Amino acid sequence: MGAAAVDGGFLRGLVGYNARRAGVSILGLFKERMQVFDLQPVDFSVLSLIRHNPGITARAICDELNLMAPNLVRLMARLDERALVRRQPHPTDGRAWGLSLTPEGERLMSQAEPAAAQLEVDATADLNDEERAQLIRLLQRIYL
DSSP, rough: OOOOOOOOHHHHHHHHHHHHHHHHHHHHHHHHHHOOOOHHHHHHHHHHHHHHTTTBBBHEEEEEEOHHHHHHHHHHHHHHTTOEEEEESSSTTTOOOEEEEEEHHHHHHHHHHHHHHHHHHHTTTTSSSHHHHHHHHHHHHHHH
């Protein structure tokens, strides 16, 4: 006896449902491809922000990624253990540290970022470049 057809029409009409399903699909591919770099999605995001914003503070990272400070502290400890990030006194805020990548962190991200860009293209292979850019813009309008 075959399985009964499931009516998911209502769910497929919801933005959240579709965003979640797409996110799960892309996240699975991300984890698979980033395994070689030993990077979780949040690790990658933090390292990318540091790479493109040398001297960034932990507060700015938390604000950009919507992270709680205690979670970032634990994450930074893991990145420190791998010698990927260094802390330096912040030039304008004596209470803060500026974060930058170590040479090892730079080497890692110089490989991981192109791999992440390619996996996004692969995960959205049914979209052309214009559609992909439009999808990104539309999603950003929801949270920016």
